[in-house]
Amino acid sequence: MVGGGQLARMTHQAGISLGVDFRVLAASAGDSASLVTGGVTVGDERGAPDLLAFAKSCDVLTFDHEHVPEPVLRELEEAGAVLRPGRDALGFAQDKLRMRTRAEELGAPCPRWRAVTTASHVEAFADPAQGGTGWPVVLKAARGGYDGKGVWVVRDADEAAGVVARAAAAEVPLLVEELVAFERELAVQVARSPYGQIAVYPVVETVQRDGICHEVIAPAPGLDEDKAVRAQELAIELAHALGVVGMLAVELFETAGGVVVNELAMRPHNSGHWTMDGAVTSQFEQHLRAVLDLPLGAPRTTAPFTVMANVLGGTDPDVHGRYIHVMAKDPALKVHFYGKEVRPGRKIGHVNVAGDDYRDLLERARDAAAYLKGDQQ
Amino acid sequence: MVGGGQLARMTHQAGISLGVDFRVLAASAGDSASLVTGGVTVGDERGAPDLLAFAKSCDVLTFDHEHVPEPVLRELEEAGAVLRPGRDALGFAQDKLRMRTRAEELGAPCPRWRAVTTASHVEAFADPAQGGTGWPVVLKAARGGYDGKGVWVVRDADEAAGVVARAAAAEVPLLVEELVAFERELAVQVARSPYGQIAVYPVVETVQRDGICHEVIAPAPGLDEDKAVRAQELAIELAHALGVVGMLAVELFETAGGVVVNELAMRPHNSGHWTMDGAVTSQFEQHLRAVLDLPLGAPRTTAPFTVMANVLGGTDPDVHGRYIHVMAKDPALKVHFYGKEVRPGRKIGHVNVAGDDYRDLLERARDAAAYLKGDQQ
Numbered sequence: 001m002v003g004g005g006q007l008a009r010m011t012h013q014a015g016i017s018l019g020v021d022f023r024v025l026a027a028s029a030g031d032s033a034s035l036v037t038g039g040v041t042v043g044d045e046r047g048a049p050d051l052l053a054f055a056k057s058c059d060v061l062t063f064d065h066e067h068v069p070e071p072v073l074r075e076l077e078e079a080g081a082v083l084r085p086g087r088d089a090l091g092f093a094q095d096k097l098r099m100r101t102r103a104e105e106l107g108a109p110c111p112r113w114r115a116v117t118t119a120s121h122v123e124a125f126a127d128p129a130q131g132g133t134g135w136p137v138v139l140k141a142a143r144g145g146y147d148g149k150g151v152w153v154v155r156d157a158d159e160a161a162g163v164v165a166r167a168a169a170a171e172v173p174l175l176v177e178e179l180v181a182f183e184r185e186l187a188v189q190v191a192r193s194p195y196g197q198i199a200v201y202p203v204v205e206t207v208q209r210d211g212i213c214h215e216v217i218a219p220a221p222g223l224d225e226d227k228a229v230r231a232q233e234l235a236i237e238l239a240h241a242l243g244v245v246g247m248l249a250v251e252l253f254e255t256a257g258g259v260v261v262n263e264l265a266m267r268p269h270n271s272g273h274w275t276m277d278g279a280v281t282s283q284f285e286q287h288l289r290a291v292l293d294l295p296l297g298a299p300r301t302t303a304p305f306t307v308m309a310n311v312l313g314g315t316d317p318d319v320h321g322r323y324i325h326v327m328a329k330d331p332a333l334k335v336h337f338y339g340k341e342v343r344p345g346r347k348i349g350h351v352n353v354a355g356d357d358y359r360d361l362l363e364r365a366r367d368a369a370a371y372l373k374g375d376q377q
Numbered sequence: 378m379v380g381g382g383q384l385a386r387m388t389h390q391a392g393i394s395l396g397v398d399f400r401v402l403a404a405s406a407g408d409s410a411s412l413v414t415g416g417v418t419v420g421d422e423r424g425a426p427d428l429l430a431f432a433k434s435c436d437v438l439t440f441d442h443e444h445v446p447e448p449v450l451r452e453l454e455e456a457g458a459v460l461r462p463g464r465d466a467l468g469f470a471q472d473k474l475r476m477r478t479r480a481e482e483l484g485a486p487c488p489r490w491r492a493v494t495t496a497s498h499v500e501a502f503a504d505p506a507q508g509g510t511g512w513p514v515v516l517k518a519a520r521g522g523y524d525g526k527g528v529w530v531v532r533d534a535d536e537a538a539g540v541v542a543r544a545a546a547a548e549v550p551l552l553v554e555e556l557v558a559f560e561r562e563l564a565v566q567v568a569r570s571p572y573g574q575i576a577v578y579p580v581v582e583t584v585q586r587d588g589i590c591h592e593v594i595a596p597a598p599g600l601d602e603d604k605a606v607r608a609q610e611l612a613i614e615l616a617h618a619l620g621v622v623g624m625l626a627v628e629l630f631e632t633a634g635g636v637v638v639n640e641l642a643m644r645p646h647n648s649g650h651w652t653m654d655g656a657v658t659s660q661f662e663q664h665l666r667a668v669l670d671l672p673l674g675a676p677r678t679t680a681p682f683t684v685m686a687n688v689l690g691g692t693d694p695d696v697h698g699r700y701i702h703v704m705a706k707d708p709a710l711k712v713h714f715y716g717k718e719v720r721p722g723r724k725i726g727h728v729n730v731a732g733d734d735y736r737d738l739l740e741r742a743r744d745a746a747a748y749l750k751g752d753q754q
Contacts, residue, residue, distance in 0.1 A: 009393065016390045016413045019714030019726070036393045038413055199708075280709050280731075295705035302679055302731070328672035331576075332657050337396030349396070354657075354679070 002045050002054070003064030004031030006338035006347070007268045007284075010276070011064070012037045014284035020292070025054040033064070035339045048072045055081035062246055062291045063267055066093045084194065084245040084291035085266045092242045093266040097142040097175055099242075106241050108234055109260045111253075112178040115142070117168075119161035122154070125176045133178040139163045140177060146170035151211060153179065180260055182253035186220055187271035188235040191286040191296050192244045199286060199296040201279060203231045206251070206271050212345075215365060216308040218274040218301065221358050223254075231259045238264065247272065247287040270310065270347075275299075277334045277352035278306025303354035309365035311335075311349040313342040314374035326351075326368045333368055379422050379431070380441030381408030383715035383724070384645045384661075387653070388441070389414045391661035397669070402431040410441070412716045425449045432458035439623055439668045440644055443470045461571065461622040461668035462643045469619045470643040474519040474552055483618050485611055486637045488630075490554040492519070494545075496538035499531070502553045510555040516540050517554060523547035528588060530556065557637055559630035563597055564648035565612040568663040568673055569621045576663060576673040578656060580608045583628070583648050589722075592742060593685040595651040595678065598735050600631075608636045615641065624649065624664045647687065647724075652676075654711045654729035655683025680731035686742035688712075688726040690719040691751035703728075703745045710745055 001008045004026025012033060015022040023039035024031075034040045041057075043050030046068055052075065055061055060082045073087040083090070092099045103110050112133055116122050122139065126132045139160065141150040146166055154160045160176075167174050185208055189201040205220035206213050220228070235250045238261075242248075249269030251262040272283035281289075281297025289296050319342055326333065330353070337349040351368045353361045378385045381403025389410055392399040400416035401408075411417045418434075420427030423445055429452065432438055437459045450464040460467070469476045480487050489510055493499050499516065503509045516537065518527040523543055531537045537553075544551050562585055566578040579596035597605070612627045615638075619625075626646030628639040649660035658666075658674025666673050696719055703710065707730070714726040728745045730738045 012413070013390055013393045016386065017711070017713045019716055021412070034415070035398070036389070036415055038411070038415055038417065040415065280711075289704070294701055296708065297704070298709040300709075324671055327666070327674070331673065332675040332677070334394070334657075336394045339396055 001025075001033070001062050001064050002051065002068060004028070004033040004040070004045070005064050006032045006340070007064040008033035009036055009338060010273075010282075010336070011268065011284045011287060014282055015288050018285065018288055018292075018294075020288055023054070023058055025050065032338045032340055046072065048075045051076055052079055052081075055079065060084055060291050062287070063090070065267070066090065066265070070094065086243065086245065089243045089245065089266060093264055095143050096140055096263075097173065099264055100175065102242065103238065103261055106237060108238065109258060111138075111180050111260055111262075113175050116164065116174050116176045119157060119164045122160035122164065122176050123157045126157075126160070136179050138177045138179050139167075140175050141167065142173040142175050144170075144172055146172055180253045180255060180262075182255050182260070184220075184254050185262070186223070186231060186252040186254050186259060187216070187269070188231050188250045188252065189269065189272040189275070189283055189299075190232075190235040190239045190244075190248050190250070191246065191283075191290045191299070192239040192248065193290045193296060194245050194293045196240070197296050198236055198239060199281070199299045200232045200236055201272065201275065201283070201299045202301060203228045203252075204271060204274065212310070212312075212347075213270050214310055214369075215362060216271050216274050217358050217362060218278055218306045218308070220254075221305070227254065227259055234259065234261065242266075246290045247283050270350075273336070273350050274306040274308040274352055276336065278303055278354050304356045305358040305361055306352055306354040307358060307361035307365040308350055308352050309362075309369035310347050311337075311351060311369045311372045313340075313344055313346040313348045315344055316374040317342040319348065319372060322372055322374060326371050330364055330368060333364065335368075335372075378402075378410070378439050378441050379428065379445060381405070381410040381417070381422070382441050383409045383717070384441040385410035386413055386715060387650075387659075387713070388645065388661045388664060391659055392665050395662065395665055395669075395671075397665055400431070400435055402427065409715045409717055423449065425452050428453055429456055429458075432456065437461055437668050439664070440467070442644070443467065443642070447471065463620065463622065466620045466622065466643060470641055472520050473517055473640075474550065476641055477552065479619065480615065480638055483614060485615065486635060488515075488554045488557050488637055488639075490552050493541065493551050493553045496534060496541045499537040499541065499553050500534045503534075503537070513556050515554045515556050516544075517552050518544065519550040519552050521547075521549050523549055557630045557632060557639075559632050559637070561597075561631050562639070563600070563608060563629040563631050563636065564593070564646070565608050565627045565629065566646065566649040566652070566660055566676075567609075567612040567616045567621075567625050567627070568623065568660075568667045568676070569616040569625065570667045570673060571622050571670045573617070574673050575613055575616060576658070576676045577609045577613055578649065578652065578660070578676045579678060580605045580629075581648060581651065589687070589689075589724075590647050591687055591746075592739060593648050593651050594735050594739060595655055595683045595685070597631075598682070604631065604636055611636065611638065619643075623667045624660050647727075650713070650727050651683040651685040651729055653713065655680055655731050681733045682735040682738055683729055683731040684735060684738035684742040685727055685729050686739075686746035687724050688714075688728060688746045688749045690717075690721055690723040690725045692721055693751040694719040696725065696749060699749055699751060703748050707741055707745060710741065712745075712749075 202219035582597035
């Protein structure tokens with residue numbers, strides 16, 4: 001796996017049971033996955049020389065992020081490396097313009113959007129007098145981003161002009177999207193193997209605050225059966241059409257009229273962490289099965305509901321001192337730490353809890369995450 | 378953890394979620410745990426020099442086997458190493474004479490037994506004319522064993538004399554026990570922390586053939602409630618009385634009159650592997666929580682039944698070729714491989730499967746194990 005973050009760490013954890021000889025190319029020996037894996041290569045995980053050397057020691061290359069540049073992926077393929085997902089599929093995950101164009105071709109419901117290079121494009125898109133969506137609108141980096149961000153909600157033409165100018169300076173291509181009036185956010189996980197086998201997980205509700213996923217409820221409580229089936233079908237169609245191999249996470253908006261595609265990721269994803277303690281096959285095991293072309297595992301749930309809450313770092317680095325209180329208070333809570341140094345707002349772990357009553361589970365998961373952060377004493 | 382076998386491998390796997398900086402002292406870089414762990418020290422896991430050096434890099438030492446000699450454990454304690462379980466507790470796991478003596482003092486139901494040094498001792502124990510139990514009887518090595526064995530069922534005085542002579546030559550102390558007329562074999566897992574907190578798992582049925590555990594059904598189907606409670610109480614009493622820290626496995630015989638203590642192990646144990654996919658907290662996570670003096674996790678089951686079957690090596694080393702068929706046939710089966718080279722009769726992994734109908738689960742687990750061995754096409 002290319003990249004040594006928490007996704008690689010948890011993929012290795014799952015791979016131990018499968019007997020996989022898991023190796024990781026990580027930026028440092030202190031990375032989340034490097035700390036717990038035997039086969040660690042420290043190197044430049046985005047550059048051709050280190051990736052080519054690493055690929056020689058592996059039967060299959062997969063990725064814990066979307067940051068390997070397309071020309072490097074091409075070099076790897078030309079050198080005979082087996083990339084899963086492949087370069088073409090990864091292109092859709094790396095470039096929102098390509099993804100949106102293809103998703104629309106497939107008839108997938110998407111927000112209204114267009115590529116923009118000037119502030120007047122944004123204004124034309126948004127201005128009701130020109131048939132636009134109305135303000136505010138969402139500007140997104142099609143690739144990369146700047147100042148650590150890739151999404152900006154802009155309320156008027158002036159704000160739009162500021163983002164467009166800074167993006168242009170950073171050579172970041174932009175698109176504009178309507179701000180969808182959603183009821184809630186949903187996500188679906190689907191796995192696809194090279195053989196074309198598909199396994200789809202139940203649709204989950206994701207609770208975002210400040211652009212960060214805070215909690216996931218699996219399955220999404222009270223979701224209309226038709227919408228749930230439509231969301232799963234959409235994920236399956238996208239996985240096939242984009243040629244995904246491995247896990248695909250499809251983030252969706254639930255609106256009064258149905259579901260609308262928001263974002264895609266071609267790897268294990270935060271919205272699927274609940275599967276570690278709530279599904280027969282976790283998304284990490286499933287990703288490995290898929291990229292190794294093994295038969296896929298059952299994606300079904302093992303409890304009526306599972307709730308995941310992300311643990312963010314707070315100002316006090318002593319997680320351990322708080323950790324034992326969380327464990328003592330809720331012996332059924334499953335804690336997953338990433339081995340990361342605590343920094344305010346950084347995802348340092350997550351908790352899962354499974355049971356019958358999602359409101360109770362949500363309260364317990366939130367309490368634990370807040371206590372671990374240090375917000376709550 | 379001292380010892381690099383599959384128990385250390387699976388303990389590391391559980392420790393990843395807890396954020397534990399897990400290290401292993403293993404006999405070789407090819408050992409089961411060495412293959413998947415970052416912090417591996419290769420050395421003599423029974424000798425003082427390597428153990429003392431390894432202990433300096435650890436806050437707590439625990440064990441994947443009972444083979445560290447008592448004088449070495451003493452040296453480690455004197456050097457300030459924190460052993461969990463401690464030397465006194467490990468003494469009961471290492472020496473069946475000490476264990477039997479102490480268990481009887483506690484009033485735990487045990488088979489009739491005595492220490493023996495001569496064949497005539499065995500004869501006096503067995504001979505009905507001398508008030509004995511009748512033949513056959515069971516001879517056990519109190520410590521160690523010879524020819525790779527530690528238990529012999531002998532049918533008469535001649536057979537007993539042969540075992541006694543070979544044990545004497547190997548300087549192996551012996552005890553003799555009645556051959557218990559059991560209905561089935563049971564086991565109970567209990568965890569105890571230094572603080573004295575206890576968590577006890579449901580009583581399971583273990584199915585042994587040729588002295589090897591083949592399957593475990595959790596919980597033991599149709600077990601009388603009083604017997605189940607008595608077995609759990611026994612395990613708790615033993616854990617407290619022997620000063621266990623970590624997991625204690627108590628193997629029992631179920632007889633018409635009740636339950637009888639057979640063997641103890643102070644570590645994660647084969648009879649508890651079902652907990653990886655059938656309990657909120659696996660025995661491996663629980664062992665780590667206990668030895669690190671963290672609050673214990675909920676030991677409750679996550680399904681009505683979970684069945685475990687050991688995967689033994691067969692004559693054909695190509696497990697992988699068979700593996701994909703097992704995965705395809707039963708997508709809900711959980712396979713756990715130990716990364717070991719296939720040798721006939723060697724435990725190379727196990728499978729777990731959870732559900733409502735233990736007969737169905739048992740058939741599926743047995744089928745998978747037999748297929749992986751290569752016995753069944």
